[in-house]
Amino acid sequence: MTTIVTNNDESLQQKENIYVVGDVHGCVSELDKLVTKLNFNPATDQLILAGDLTAKGPDSVGVIRRAKELGAFCVRGNHDDKVIRLKTYELEKGENAMYPLSATMPEGNVPDPLKFKNYHVAIAK
Secondary structure (H helix, E strand, C coil), rough: CCCCEECCCCCCCCEEEEEECCCCCCCCHHHHHHHHHHHCCCCCCCCEEEEECCCCCHHHHHHHHHHHCCCCECCCCHHHHHHHHHHHHHHCCCCCCCCCCCCCCCCCCEEEECCCHHHHHHHHC
């Protein structure tokens, strides 16, 4: 096994299992079922969520909360990045800056292939 070292110099070598899961997309109940099926134990195992924790599913905030509870390492995916960018824009420009919804990102006249979807805006709130 290759040694994986985190940014705070903790080696993952001592973990019994390392699980990598991607594209949870706000589906916290499915994530819970998966960690239960794996018999995941935060004391001995490590969960790595490989992007797109948010959007599409019913509970993006729940996924983020659950990731923190499980001590998961998280990689920011494109949907997660969009939520953060929208929230940053809202904080800088004011609450009504994102309305009406449009097909460009707040940074300017840059076409957005994902468009402004209500779920991105709702999560950013």
